[in-house]
Amino acid sequence: MFRKLKPQTKLFSKGYDPQLSEGSAIPPVFRTSTFIFKNSQEGKRAFEIAYGLKTANKGEVPALIYTRVNNPNCQMVEDKITVWDDAEEAALFSSGMGAISSTCLSFLKPGDTLLFSDPVYGGTEFFFRKILPEYKIKTVPFPAGSRPAVIERLVKDNPSTRIIFIESPANPTIQLTDIESASDIARRNSRENHRIRVIVDNTFMGPIFCSPLKFGADLIVYSATKFIGGHSDLVAGITLGSKEDIGSVKVTRTIFGSNSDPDTAWLILRSLGTLDLRMKKQAKNAKKIVEFLQKHPRVKKVAYPGIDQMGDYQLQLYEKQCKGSGSLISFYIEGGEKEAFRVMDATREFLLAVSLGGIESLIEHPHAMTHADMTEEEKRTAGITPNLIRLSVGLQDAEDLIHDLKNALDI
Ligand SMILES: *Cc1c(COP(=O)(O)O)cnc(C)c1O
Numbered sequence: 001m002f003r004k005l006k007p008q009t010k011l012f013s014k015g016y017d018p019q020l021s022e023g024s025a026i027p028p029v030f031r032t033s034t035f036i037f038k039n040s041q042e043g044k045r046a047f048e049i050a051y052g053l054k055t056a057n058k059g060e061v062p063a064l065i066y067t068r069v070n071n072p073n074c075q076m077v078e079d080k081i082t083v084w085d086d087a088e089e090a091a092l093f094s095s096g097m098g099a100i101s102s103t104c105l106s107f108l109k110p111g112d113t114l115l116f117s118d119p120v121y122g123g124t125e126f127f128f129r130k131i132l133p134e135y136k137i138k139t140v141p142f143p144a145g146s147r148p149a150v151i152e153r154l155v156k157d158n159p160s161t162r163i164i165f166i167e168s169p170a171n172p173t174i175q176l177t178d179i180e181s182a183s184d185i186a187r188r189n190s191r192e193n194h195r196i197r198v199i200v201d202n203t204f205m206g207p208i209f210c211s212p213l214k215f216g217a218d219l220i221v222y223s224a225t226k227f228i229g230g231h232s233d234l235v236a237g238i239t240l241g242s243k244e245d246i247g248s249v250k251v252t253r254t255i256f257g258s259n260s261d262p263d264t265a266w267l268i269l270r271s272l273g274t275l276d277l278r279m280k281k282q283a284k285n286a287k288k289i290v291e292f293l294q295k296h297p298r299v300k301k302v303a304y305p306g307i308d309q310m311g312d313y314q315l316q317l318y319e320k321q322c323k324g325s326g327s328l329i330s331f332y333i334e335g336g337e338k339e340a341f342r343v344m345d346a347t348r349e350f351l352l353a354v355s356l357g358g359i360e361s362l363i364e365h366p367h368a369m370t371h372a373d374m375t376e377e378e379k380r381t382a383g384i385t386p387n388l389i390r391l392s393v394g395l396q397d398a399e400d401l402i403h404d405l406k407n408a409l410d411i
Contacts, residue, residue, distance in 0.1 A: 007083040007207075008276050015079025029266045030072040035064035052251050069254050073265035080272050081228070081238055084207030085220065089246035091239045091253055092265060096203065096223025097123045098258035099237030101131075103221055104163060106245075106252040107197055110136035113158040115151065116165040117144040117177045119382035121201065121223075122370045124167070143381075144170035145314060148181035155189045155196070162194075166217075167201040168210070168321075172330045172366040172390045173383045174303035174310070176317040183216030197245075203227070203357070208279040209324035219245060226357030230271045230278050234264050278359065278395065282327035285401065286393040292402045293331050298409050300387070303330040327393040328356055330366075333409070337386035340365055344389060346408035349401055356392035361401055364390050 016027050037043035046063040048054040050070070056062055064070055078090040093099040104127075108114065116128050118141035128139040142154055144167065155161050164186055168177045179200055186196040199219045200212035206227040212220050222228055224236035237260075239249050253259055290304045302309055305325040306318040318325075333339055344352055350363035354370050364370060367379060367386045374384065393401065 010083045011080050011272060014083060015076045027073065027076055027266065027269060030262050032071075032262075033067050035066065037063055050250075050254065052247055055247070067262065068257060068259050071259075071262050071265065073262040073269065074260050077238070077260075077265045077268045077272070080269070081207070082240060085211050085213045085240055087213055087220070087240035088243040089241065091246050091249050092224075092260045092268075093237035093239070093253060093258050094260050094264075095235045095258075096121075096221070096225055096237040097127070098253075098256075099221045099223075099239045100124055100201065101127055102252045102256050102258045103199060103219060103239045103249050104132075104165070105256075106248045108132070108137050108162055111160055112162040113138040113140060113160045114163045114165060115140050115142060115154050115158070115161055117142060117146070117167055117170055117175075118378075119144065119170050119173060119371065119374070119384060120165070120167045121171050121203075122373055124165075124201065125371075126373060128165070143175075144168070144173060144177050145175035145317075146177065147313075148178055148185060151182055152185045152189075155185055161189070161196055164196065164198045165201070166198065167203075168212075169204050169305055169326070169328070170382075171204065172303075172328075172370065172388065174305060174328065174330050176305060176314055176321065178317055179212050179217050179321055180215040183218075186218075187216070204326050204328050205322060205324075206275065206279050206326070206357075208276050209283070209326055210322050212321075213240070215321055218242070219249075224268060225355065227279055228271060228275060228357075229268055230275065230358060231267075232355060232358035232360065234267050236260050236264050236268060279326070280324065281395060282359075282393055283324050285395070285398040286327035286329055286391075287325065288398040289391065289393055289402055289405065290329055292405065293329070296406075296409055298334050299331050300334055301332040303332075304328075329391040329393065331389055331391070332385065332387050333389065335387055337365070337368065340387055340389050342411060343408045346411050347404050349396055349404040350391065356390075358392070359395045361394040361396055362392040366390050 042063045049056050049062040074092045077092050081090045166177045183198045186198045190196045197218040200217045202220050203223045219241040222238040224238050293299045293302045350361045353362045354364045371384050
């Protein structure tokens with residue numbers, strides 16, 4: 001009898017046929033730059049499809065060409081990563097920034113406007129505020145967690161809007177933004193030959209805790225460096241969306257050269273099977289740490305999805321669009337930079353490093369580190385103050401992590 005497999009099961013069989021690789025149970029690394037065509041016609045057809053001149057027929061598998069265009073290991077990741085969101089297609093990139101820049105530039109041209117939730121990841125911020133305007137693309141921030149009416153007003157005020165870019169939860173303030181309402185606004189304000197796309201950076205929630213496409217978003221972008229890779233040993237990015245959109249994104253990737261490579265893709269393949277397990281366990285650890293921090297007298301406020309302290313509207317959004325809270329915690333302590341640094345320098349089990357989503361726990365200072373590039377004014381508006389500390393909770397024992405934080409806070 002037909003049974004619809006759960007993503008966690010589908011993941012294992014999708015995208016890899018052992019018979020094409022001498023029966024190898026685990027895929028080999030296809031470390032090659034170029035691929036041999038069976039005949040000239042096959043080569044011609046492969047290029048037609050790769051450059052978007054023609055579309056592949058249903059069930060047609062175009063021949064591989066060259067690793068900047070496509071590679072078996074990269075394609076396996078692209079096939080497998082679609083299982084959670086039921087996305088039509090995915091594209092693997094050399095980094096999260098590669099995915100974000102190539103995806104945005106696939107749909108923008110001079111004169112267009114991009115709206116973005118603020119704050120966003122430091123690199124994204126730089127790209128939006130400093131690079132895109134140089135190409136005559138206007139970029140307009142709106143506070144993460146804005147009500148739909150605020151976003152709709154901006155879209156109406158900027159008829160050239162092409163992209164609404166949402167990072168949810170926002171880094172590092174952990175504010176969720178309403179994906180469904182933004183997608184609805186984009187659809188209602190799109191015109192013939194002027195489609196507005198919603199792109200969601202879902203890095204913090206991963207495919208396990210949030211499915212933006214199900215809320216109407218057009219594209220999802222990930223830094224696969226974080227939870228998807230999960231072991232702090234690689235840098236990669238992924239974009240998911242419709243076959244047509246990902247087709248355009250892949251052409252941009254081929255020309256910009258923001259593709260990944262077979263070794264990195266192989267490592268991600270290894271990581272995918274444990275993604276669900278890791279993210280759920282890390283979230284469980286994080287929840288315990290949040291409960292500890294909320295009670296600590298030196299902690300003024302904790303930011304974490306789904307807790308009362310985030311306020312009613314954030315809780316509503318959490319209930320609507322998240323299946324879990326993830327393992328990123330931001331907390332504000334009494335004092336300023338000096339006090340924050342003292343805590344950070346005193347922890348032993350939390351490594352003092354930026355990045356997130358790996359199996360080891362990390363601690364960092366957004367004001368002086370990941371978001372150093374923003375002006376004081378921008379940081380203040382976004383809620384990035386010198387007493388803010390960000391944790392990425394890993395897989396150590398939660399009680400040990402709490403003990404470590406307690407010691408650091410009590411110094
Ligand atoms: C790390 C990160 C990025 C950038 O990804 P890289 O892989 O470092 O290029 C983008 N968005 C978010 C939310 C991130 O945490």
